[in-house]
Amino acid sequence: MHEFSLVKKEVEKALGKVAGKKVSRVKFLLGRMAHGNPQSIREAFKIAAAGTALSGAELEVVVVEPKVKCGGCGKVFNVDKEINLSCPHCNSKSNELVSGEECYIENIEIED
Numbered sequence: 001m002h003e004f005s006l007v008k009k010e011v012e013k014a015l016g017k018v019a020g021k022k023v024s025r026v027k028f029l030l031g032r033m034a035h036g037n038p039q040s041i042r043e044a045f046k047i048a049a050a051g052t053a054l055s056g057a058e059l060e061v062v063v064v065e066p067k068v069k070c071g072g073c074g075k076v077f078n079v080d081k082e083i084n085l086s087c088p089h090c091n092s093k094s095n096e097l098v099s100g101e102e103c104y105i106e107n108i109e110i111e112d
């Protein structure tokens with residue numbers, strides 16, 4: 001269960017930031033090209049957060065669509081699964097994935 005160790009690491013990082021305060025909401029970014037799915041992230045989060053300041057927090061999993069940046073013209077465009085596509089603007093085959101592999105906590109809200 002690869003995503004569990006990733007989620008656990010993220011939970012530990014977040015715990016370091018909140019310094020024992022109770023967390024009400026957690027926003028988790030999950031790229032479509034990353035391992036896992038929202039359901040497995042939720043389950044991993046529940047286990048990793050149990051007994052910590054993050055337990056009971058509302059978890060929002062935001063799925064990030066993959067995007068690549070063209071090495072030819074610099075434009076950023078959406079892709080499905082295959083990243084080795086020609087650029088729709090200039091036909092260049094040189095491109096790099098700029099989003100879609102996220103697997104981390106982006107934001108936490110602390111209870112007042």
Ligand SMILES: [Zn+2]
Pocket residue numbers: 070071072073074075087088089090091092
């Ligand atoms: Zn291009």
